[in-house]
Structures are given as C-alpha cells and as structure tokens.
Amino acid sequence: MSSDAVSTAAPVVIVGSGLAGYAVAREFRKLDKETPLIVLSRDHAGFYSKPMLSNALAGNKTAASLLMKTADKMATELNASVRAGVSLQGLDTAERRLTLTDGAVLNYRDLVLALGADPIRLPLAGDAADTVLSVNDLDDYARFADALEGARSVAILGGGLIGCEFANDLLHRGIVPIVLDVADRPLSRLLPAEGSAWLRARLEAAGVTFRLGVAASRVDRVEDGGVRLALSDGSSLRADRVLSAIGLRPRVAIAEAAGLAIGRGITTDRLLATSAPHVYAVGDCAEVAGLNLPYVMPLMQQSRALAATLCGQSTPVVYPAMPVLVKTPACPTVVCPPPPEATGEWNVASTDEACEARYVDPDGRLLGFALLGTATSKRQALAAEVPAWFTD
Ligand SMILES: Cc1cc2nc3c(=O)[nH]c(=O)nc-3n(C[C@H](O)[C@H](O)[C@H](O)COP(=O)(O)OP(=O)(O)OC[C@H]3O[C@@H](n4cnc5c(N)ncnc54)[C@H](O)[C@@H]3O)c2cc1C
Numbered sequence: 001m002s003s004d005a006v007s008t009a010a011p012v013v014i015v016g017s018g019l020a021g022y023a024v025a026r027e028f029r030k031l032d033k034e035t036p037l038i039v040l041s042r043d044h045a046g047f048y049s050k051p052m053l054s055n056a057l058a059g060n061k062t063a064a065s066l067l068m069k070t071a072d073k074m075a076t077e078l079n080a081s082v083r084a085g086v087s088l089q090g091l092d093t094a095e096r097r098l099t100l101t102d103g104a105v106l107n108y109r110d111l112v113l114a115l116g117a118d119p120i121r122l123p124l125a126g127d128a129a130d131t132v133l134s135v136n137d138l139d140d141y142a143r144f145a146d147a148l149e150g151a152r153s154v155a156i157l158g159g160g161l162i163g164c165e166f167a168n169d170l171l172h173r174g175i176v177p178i179v180l181d182v183a184d185r186p187l188s189r190l191l192p193a194e195g196s197a198w199l200r201a202r203l204e205a206a207g208v209t210f211r212l213g214v215a216a217s218r219v220d221r222v223e224d225g226g227v228r229l230a231l232s233d234g235s236s237l238r239a240d241r242v243l244s245a246i247g248l249r250p251r252v253a254i255a256e257a258a259g260l261a262i263g264r265g266i267t268t269d270r271l272l273a274t275s276a277p278h279v280y281a282v283g284d285c286a287e288v289a290g291l292n293l294p295y296v297m298p299l300m301q302q303s304r305a306l307a308a309t310l311c312g313q314s315t316p317v318v319y320p321a322m323p324v325l326v327k328t329p330a331c332p333t334v335v336c337p338p339p340p341e342a343t344g345e346w347n348v349a350s351t352d353e354a355c356e357a358r359y360v361d362p363d364g365r366l367l368g369f370a371l372l373g374t375a376t377s378k379r380q381a382l383a384a385e386v387p388a389w390f391t392d
Pocket of ligand 1: 042087251324
C-alpha cells in the first residue's frame with residue numbers, strides 16, 4: 001500500500017481533550033459516524049467545563065463533582081478511542097505520523113491540535129515563589145481548593161477576567177481577595193475606564209481589595225504560615241496564599257519543532273489549516289487568521305467549521321458577535337470586545353444600577369460593547385447589531 005493510501009485509511013486524530021478537542025470530536029461525529037476517531041490527552045481525558053473553575057467555590061464544587069463525563073463515557077458517546085495520560089511528543093507532517101511519550105507511533109488521515117495554553121508564570125524571587133498557584137485545569141483546581149483550607153486571605157496576581165472572577169468566588173468562602181495588577185484598573189483590556197471604575201466599586205463593596213499600579217517581585221514565607229509579597233512601589237503585602245492569573249501562552253512547542261508556522265499561537269487560516277497539509281489547530285493554542293481568542297464561543301465556531309472541512313466541505317470560520325460573560329455576580333458584566341484593528345471610541349452612560357458602554361466607529365456603527373449591572377439585559381439586542389468578523 002502507498003503511504004498516501006495508508007494515510008487515507010488512517011484515523012482522524014485529535015490531540016487534547018479540552019473544550020476545543022471535544023467540540024471538534026462532537027461536531028465531526030454529527031457529520032461522520034464511521035471514520036475511525038482517536039482523542040489523545042496527557043490528562044485524564046474526562047469532560048469538564050473549564051469556565052466553571054472560576055465560580056466553583058460558590059457552589060461548593062470539588063474537582064470530582066466538576067467532572068461531567070469520564071474518558072470511557074466520552075469514548076462511548078463519540079464512538080472514538082479516547083486515550084488518557086498520553087502525551088504527544090513529536091510530529092512528522094511529511095509522513096503524517098505522531099510519536100507519543102509512551103513510545104507509540106500513530107498515523108493520521110487528519111490531525112487536529114487542540115493543545116490549549118499554559119499559564120504565564122511571573123519570574124518571582126523569594127523562598128515561597130514556588131507556592132504560587134494557578135488554575136487552568138481540573139487538577140489545578142483540586143490543588144487550589146486544598147490550599148484554601150484554613151486560608152483567610154488570597155493575593156491574586158492579575159486583575160483581568162480570571163483574576164476578578166476568582167476574587168468574587170473567594171468571597172463565597174469568606175476569604176479576603178486582594179487583587180494586584182500593574183494596570184491602574186481591573187479588566188483594563190476589556191473595559192473602558194468608566195466601566196472598570198464601575199466594576200471596581202461594586203467588587204470593593206462586596207469585599208474585594210485592589211492594589212493597582214504595582215507589580216509583585218518576590219514572595220517569601222512568614223512565620224505565621226502565610227507569605228509576604230514585595231511590591232514595586234516599595235511596599236509589601238501579607239496573604240495566606242497567592243494565585244497567579246496574569247494570562248496564558250498558547251502551547252506551540254511541538255508544532256514549532258515540527259516546522260509549523262507559529263505566531264501568537266499555531267498559525268492557521270480560516271479553514272483552521274496550519275502551514276502543514278492535513279494538520280489543523282483549534283482553541284487556545286491556535287492563532288486563526290491573525291487572532292488568538294482564548295474563549296469558548298470562538299472555539300465552538302472553529303469546531304463547527306473544521307468538522308465540516310474534515311468531512312469534505314471546506315468551511316471558513318465566521319465569528320458572529322461573541323459576548324463573554326464575566327462571572328462576577330457582585331457586578332454582572334458582559335463584554336463584547338471590538339475587533340483588534342477597529343478604529344472608534346467608547347461612549348459610556350451609567351447610573352447607580354447600570355453601566356452601558358458602546359464602542360462605535362466614526363460612522364456610528366456599533367462594533368463592540370460592555371454592559372454592567374442591569375444593563376446586561378441588553379446583551380442579545382446589542383449582539384444582534386454587531387457585525388460578524390470575517391464576512392468576506
Ligand atoms: C478559570 C477559567 C475561567 C474561564 N472562564 C471563561 C468564560 O467564562 N467564558 C469563556 O468564553 N472562556 C472562559 N475561559 C477560557 C476557556 O475556558 C478556554 O478558552 C477553553 O476552555 C480552552 O479550551 P482548549 O480545549 O483550547 O484548551 P484546554 O482546555 O487547555 O485543553 C488542552 C488539552 O490539551 C492537552 N494537551 C496539551 N499538551 C498535550 C500534549 N503534548 N499531548 C497530549 N495532550 C496535550 C491537555 O491535557 C488538555 O486536554 C476560562 C478559562 C479559565 C482558565
């Protein structure tokens with residue numbers, strides 16, 4: 001048999017069992033019930049919803065109760081082979097072949113990289129720097145929940161979406177969250193200044209403390225079992241635990257070593273095709289047509305488009321308005337950022353109950369929005385006004 005014939009008979013292989021990997025698998029199975037399908041993951045390969053990790057304390061959730069379906073259940077549902085605890089090690093795109101850390105070698109018809117992203121770690125000095133936690137998967141959440149036993153305060157590095165969500169969630173455990181950020185306001189990359197101020201006031205009223213415009217440089221143990229953070233303004237801060245939430249970096253190393261084009265993530269076109277034939281990338285690891293969008297709605301759009309392409313119907317991804325719900329119940333918030341290259345300005349109107357920010361271009365067209373408080377009820381109406389990206 002020729003190598004091409006081998007590849008045609010080979011399975012579709014998805015590496016990664018996060019929301020992106022399983023979304024592609026589900027969408028693919030809706031269209032093709034027969035082609036052999038393999039999902040590989042270096043973790044447990046069970047299905048869970050990652051966004052729930054930052055509001056799980058409120059519901060007294062454990063890592064076990066957050067697991068929605070085991071790998072075996074997913075395998076049955078998807079009529080797929082699901083292999084847990086196996087890491088992709090190398091990739092030979094000319095031979096359409098994967099090498100796994102258990103020594104196995106696997107041929108693929110098509111390969112989908114859904115590898116996710118790693119939390120960015122600050123280069124912190126100090127003898128407690130290694131105790132700084134981050135939460136980016138179910139195992140991290142289990143460690144975080146354990147570490148909270150007996151804690152009364154948590155310093156959170158990063159006042160973005162994830163940092164603010166964890167801050168709000170910790171309040172449900174009676175733990176004081178102290179949010180630090182080098183920016184002078186929370187959610188600085190998603191909200192206009194007035195929106196940040198509105199959010200900050202409500203989170204503060206609920207019990208969150210902010211230390212803004214400062215960076216942490218070291219974390220040291222103190223005798224009472226807590227830690228002391230040294231800050232860039234010369235001050236210091238005591239907390240029982242430290243959680244880092246300063247951002248994510250797409251996992252690109254294996255793709256890069258295999259010679260694939262890399263930008264902010266694994267570079268793909270709108271078909272989710274990488275620079276190598278028969279290799280695709282989706283989710284947090286992918287930079288799709290110049291954009292790395294680490295949220296659920298984009299990966300759902302990508303997965304639907306890719307499934308159709310894998311079934312022979314070339315389908316470029318389209319992004320409709322994709323509002324992101326910020327899970328801060330103390331200040332309900334929805335953001336729908338404008339496209340990165342957009343030119344326009346924020347128009348903000350606020351009362352005690354609501355803050356509504358509209359991002360409009362010079363012709364008055366709505367390109368994005370941020371809604372806080374009771375203004376969140378306008379989410380659907382405004383989303384319908386925002387034009388889709390990539391409509392050509
Ligand atoms: C706390 C938190 C809250 C969030 N809340 C929201 C929200 O409210 N709304 C929203 O839209 N987005 C939210 N997000 C973002 C959203 O959850 C992510 O965009 C999405 O889950 C990413 O899915 P993924 O499958 O691309 O990556 P991941 O879920 O990280 O999956 C990556 C998979 O790849 C596997 N893997 C990695 N390397 C290898 C290898 N070498 N070999 C084999 N397997 C490998 C991993 O084991 C894992 O299974 C949140 C993120 C976090 C961390």
